[in-house]
Amino acid sequence: xxxxxxxxxxxxxxxxxxxxxxxxxxxxxxxxxxxxxxxxxxxxxxxxxxxxxxxxxxxxxxxxxxxxxxxxxxxxxxxxxxxxxxxxxxxxxxxxxxxxxxxxxxxxxxxxxxxxxxxxxxxxxxxxxxxxxxxxxxxxxxxxxxxxxxxxxxxxxxxxxxxxxxxxxxxxxxxxxxxxxxxxxxxxxxxxxxxxxxxxxxxxxxxxxxxxxxxxxxxxxxxxxxxxxxxxxxxxxxxxxxxxxxxxxxxxxxxxxxxxxxxxxxxxxxxxxxxxxxxxxxxxxxxxxxxxxxxxxxxxxxxxxxxxxxxxxxxxxxxxxxxxxxxxxxxxxxxxxxxxxxxxxxxxxxxxxxxxxxxxxxxxxxxxxxxxxxxxxxxxxxxxxxxxxxxxxxxxx
Numbered sequence: 001x002x003x004x005x006x007x008x009x010x011x012x013x014x015x016x017x018x019x020x021x022x023x024x025x026x027x028x029x030x031x032x033x034x035x036x037x038x039x040x041x042x043x044x045x046x047x048x049x050x051x052x053x054x055x056x057x058x059x060x061x062x063x064x065x066x067x068x069x070x071x072x073x074x075x076x077x078x079x080x081x082x083x084x085x086x087x088x089x090x091x092x093x094x095x096x097x098x099x100x101x102x103x104x105x106x107x108x109x110x111x112x113x114x115x116x117x118x119x120x121x122x123x124x125x126x127x128x129x130x131x132x133x134x135x136x137x138x139x140x141x142x143x144x145x146x147x148x149x150x151x152x153x154x155x156x157x158x159x160x161x162x163x164x165x166x167x168x169x170x171x172x173x174x175x176x177x178x179x180x181x182x183x184x185x186x187x188x189x190x191x192x193x194x195x196x197x198x199x200x201x202x203x204x205x206x207x208x209x210x211x212x213x214x215x216x217x218x219x220x221x222x223x224x225x226x227x228x229x230x231x232x233x234x235x236x237x238x239x240x241x242x243x244x245x246x247x248x249x250x251x252x253x254x255x256x257x258x259x260x261x262x263x264x265x266x267x268x269x270x271x272x273x274x275x276x277x278x279x280x281x282x283x284x285x286x287x288x289x290x291x292x293x294x295x296x297x298x299x300x301x302x303x304x305x306x307x308x309x310x311x312x313x314x315x316x317x318x319x320x321x322x323x324x325x326x327x328x329x330x331x332x333x334x335x336x337x338x339x340x341x342x343x344x345x346x347x348x349x350x351x352x353x354x355x356x357x358x359x360x361x362x363x364x365x366x367x368x369x370x371x372x373x374x375x376x377x378x379x380x381x382x383x384x385x386x387x388x389x390x391x392x393x394x395x396x397x
Contacts, residue, residue, distance in 0.1 A: 039057070118139075
């Protein structure tokens with residue numbers, strides 16, 4: 001089976017790690033897998049020798065200088081874009097070269113199946129494959145109720161193009177139901193795999209005292225400002241606890257200023273991006289997730305896999321499908337700073353409660369094992385129609 005996976009980048013991120021894990025595993029099963037990225041960034045995670053890597057930019061130079069059609073770029077069935085607004089038409093024209101290059105790059109691979117990851121890449125892939133006969137499976141990685149594309153034209157294009165997909169793969173039942181109801185896309189649920197942590201290596205010594213750790217991009221949706229506020233409420237009663245927030249992003253200056261304003265001093269630390277998150281998690285005593293929306297948070301899964309109990313906002317839509325409240329972690333209403341502070345206060349002061357939660361945390365390795373998730377993907381592959389001709393129909397330039 002030949003699979004082409006389209007995604008924006010292979011930079012260091014959760015989706016990129018999952019796609020790399022799946023591609024390596026499929027290659028090990030004898031499938032021919034090619035990753036097609038929309039940028040030139042080097043892979044953050046190692047690719048197996050049998051996994052191919054193509055760059056969309058390699059297909060763009062031959063289109064340079066060619067006139068773009070205006071206003072209609074001849075992408076996909078015209079009837080689907082009847083009544084399209086100026087924003088949509090402008091986006092289609094602006095994206096024309098990239099979509100044409102994507103179409104040619106995919107055709108060169110002659111795949112039996114195209115998988116696309118993340119919303120804008122999904123829209124581009126569906127437009128590039130329009131009129132072809134190969135199955136196209138699009139994968140949504142975030143909670144759709146709280147994630148817009150930021151530009152109205154993209155939202156409209158998603159609404160028009162997603163019904164062209166052979167199947168949509170969501171991470172949770174809530175996301176699946178949303179897309180099936182709102183966009184009429186046949187959808188399936190396949191969670192992310194949770195591979196075992198790598199073997200322990202010699203790491204830097206643990207910090208003195210106890211450590212509460214969070215991992216994620218420093219962006220507003222991660223709610224780290226709320227975490228700092230909650231930690232500031234309980235820190236005076238637990239002087240042996242320190243908060244570490246690992247990640248990078250545009251919110252760093254604001255978060256550093258908030259920590260100083262709350263008087264946390266050296267008690268709240270932002271060490272930067274964690275290239276080896278398992279090493280960070282193994283040194284910690286408690287994990288916390290304060291996102292206001294999530295898909296299927298990898299950092300939370302990795303924390304549980306390392307035997308770390310977790311306190312999480314019960315945000316849409318991932319944590320409640322991962323953490324079993326009272327068994328391996330604690331769920332707090334999303335955005336509830338006082339509730340989060342109470343949960344932290346309790347677990348900071350109760351070693352036995354933390355040990356009890358930690359004892360069952362590694363069960364996530366069975367619940368979301370790579371073997372089980374690969375089986376779900378194979379079941380999806382087996383139900384897809386076979387392409388009569390893997391080559392996309394011609395696209396006028």
